Amino acid sequence: MRTTLELGQEIGYGKLSIEAVAARAGASKHTIYRRWPSKGALLLDSLLSLHETDLEFPDTGDLRADLRAQVYAAVDLLGQPPFGHLFQALVGEAQYDPQVAASLNERFIAPYTDKTVARLKTAQDQGQLSPDFDLDLGMTLLSGPLYFQFLITQEPLTRERIDRLHHALFTGLAPDPRVRRDP
Incomplete structure (x- = not known):
């Protein structure tokens, strides 16, 4: 799996092959195919084996701070070198490999x-969110913009962008009544 990540970083997912991984790792391709039916499956296991605990959620009692810390960890893992482009490729591969x-x-x-x-x-049970707030929708609102940026526009994911997204989510789209707007 380490060889898969090293080779993927060097040549990219498109050129990555089971044969190339086997050659560099000193294993037979049949040995690799017995465990992983495709290079996508091999890459998934490789990426997840190295980062299984990186996306744990803190619970300090401050929802905004906890979400920010967790999403920062996700952005650092998914959106930055050395593995960001491999995660993008993996999600792309998932569109074709059930x-x-x-x-x-x-x-x-x-x-x-x-x-x-x-x-x-x-947070809802502690009164930090409205009791009728749809939690699944909240998840969609938190993650959708990140995946859009990560996969569609491919703009860099930054902590500043996370802060702006969270501010918009928690503040809402309505104008701040404290800010006077001249017509």
């Missing part, structure tokens, strides 16, 4: 979503 899509969802997306919704529920 096994990679299912595994990515089961092992990364769903656990992350569950942790986010659980943290929002705790």
Whole structure:
């Protein structure tokens, strides 16, 4: 798996092959294929094995600070070198390989979503969120803009962008009544 990441960083996902990984790792391609049916499955395991605990949620009692810290960790992992471009490629591969899509969802997306919704529920129970706030929608609002930027526009994910997104989410889209606007 380490060889997969090293080679992926060097030549990119498009040129990555099981054969190239086997040659560099000193293993037979049949050995690799017995465990991983595709290069997408191999890359998924490689990325997740190195970063299984990096996206844990803090719970300091301050929802905004906890969400910010958690999303910063996600941005540092997913949107930055050395692995950002490999995560992008993996999500792209999931669009064509149902096994990679299912595994990515089961092992990364769903656990992350569950942790986010659980943290929002705790905040809701503590009165930090409206009691009728739709927690699943909250997850969508928190993650959707990041995935859009990460996958569609491919603009860099930055902590400043996270701060702006969180401010918009928590403040809402309505103008601040304290700020006077001249007509």
